[in-house]
Amino acid sequence: MTHSNSILARLQCDFETFRLDVNLQLPGQGITALFGHSGCGKTTLLRCIAGLQKADGYLSVNGDCWQDDHHEMPVHRRPLAYVFQETSLFPHLTVRRNLTYGYRRIPASQRRVQFGQAVDWLGLSHLLDRMPEKLSGGERQRVAIARALLTSPRLLLMDEPLSALDRHSKQEILPYLENLHRTLDIPVLYVSHSASEVARLADHVVMMDGGQVVAEGPLQETLARTDQPFALEEDAGVIVNAVIGEQDKHWHLCRADFPGGSLWVRDEPKLATGLPVRLQILARDVSIALAANHDQSIQNLLSARVLEIATDQIPGTSLVRLQSGDTSFLARLTSRAAHQLQLTPGMAVCLQIKTVAIVD
Incomplete structure (x- = not known):
């Protein structure tokens, strides 16, 4: 990743509750998610990048210096667009x-x-002649995103754009965000505390806690780690990029192929043979056996090798990182089960995967 195709941010600022101190080199394309609990510094970092919050340090976007020790580009000169939680559309103007x-x-x-x-x-x-008051929450947010894009920014900042929406509105707008992910060549910094949003949209993830970066890297690699604090929570799991290789219309299933194997998932109207998809596999839906057993209801069985066994934050449980072909997986099981199976790094096992969600 060259400096001319990356976002460099070395920023510091002090607050009463925490000190923001980050040193990042992020991809200059795709969606980078800033992820963490409320109050960890995600929005503060975004505001510092926008110039809305004063910070010391250095900032450049794809080769253009926005801030260093000698000058700081004012907010109105920074070629960026900012999408807030609230849409703030002009109520007296049509879409x-x-x-x-x-x-x-x-x-x-x-x-x-x-x-x-x-x-x-x-x-x-179909919404161009409507007034904002006649739009649903999801429709208003789509207008706000389009309005931001039409300023032709060099960088798009999105601060939890779905947090103010109900579940129906979130499901309505997510396919449009996925479409932007596929078609947009403007880098996006996307703040979220939702693991499912990050799994569905991001290419790169920055995990923050207490104003600092605790983990950072490509989405698949970072989520598969056991040494970052958020991996040991309820939504622990991995993202697998796959391609639909076969559709079984009789059983309403399709086979998703990935480097190292394949998984059967539920068929959906949008799916077609040859279509790339993104799969989310949660650690709680993965179990481990010493050998393949086909006399059971779980249909997805993969040969794998144990890479690492980590103690979970939940007493009595362990998180196991495994690899099947070139693809990493996580499995959460009781520490007693790990002991009884005598799991050790390098050991060959069989993964039993109960549920696979297509998230893109």
Whole structure:
């Protein structure tokens, strides 16, 4: 990752409750999630990058220096867009006029996102003549994201954009965010405390606690670690990139192939042979056997090798990291079970995977 294609942030600032102190080199493309509990410093870091919060240090975005020891680019000069939890649409303007408010101020030669593109990406064509008060929460947030994109930013900051939405609205907007993930060439910093959102959207993850970075790296590698604090919680699990290799219409299943094996998952209308998918496999849905047993209800069996056994924060439980082919998995089991199976690093075992969720 070269400096000209990365986000470099070495920032420090002091508060009454904690000190923000980060040193990061992040990808200059894709979605990077800033993840952690409330109060860990995620939003503060985002505000420092935006210039809304004063911080000492250095900041550059894809080769352009925004801040160093000699100068600090003011907020209005930073080529970024910020999507907040609340949409703050202009209530007296239609959706169309909300979208064009910033778009018209960008010279045509500098527009990196065209009006029609943003409308198509966020599914807004049938909403253009409506007033904000006539929109659902999910629709308002889609308008806010499109409005941000139409300012042609070099960096898009999103501060928990789904936290104010109900479950239905979240499910409505997530496919549009996934579409942006596939089509947008603008780097995104996405703040969230939701493990499921991070698993569904992110390419890279930064885990924060107490104003500091406790783990950081590509999503798949970072989630599969046992030495970061959030791996040992209820949503511990891994993300597996796969491709649909076969559809079994009779049983309403499809086979998802990945480096090292395949998994049967529920068929869905959007799926087709050859389609890349992202799978989420939670540690609580993975068990371990010493040999494959086909006389059972669990259909997904994988040959694997034990890499690591870590003590869980929950008394009496362990988290086991395993590898099948080139793909890592996590399994949560009782420490008694790990002892009875005499699990040790390097040992060959069989993974039994009960539930697989397609998240993208």
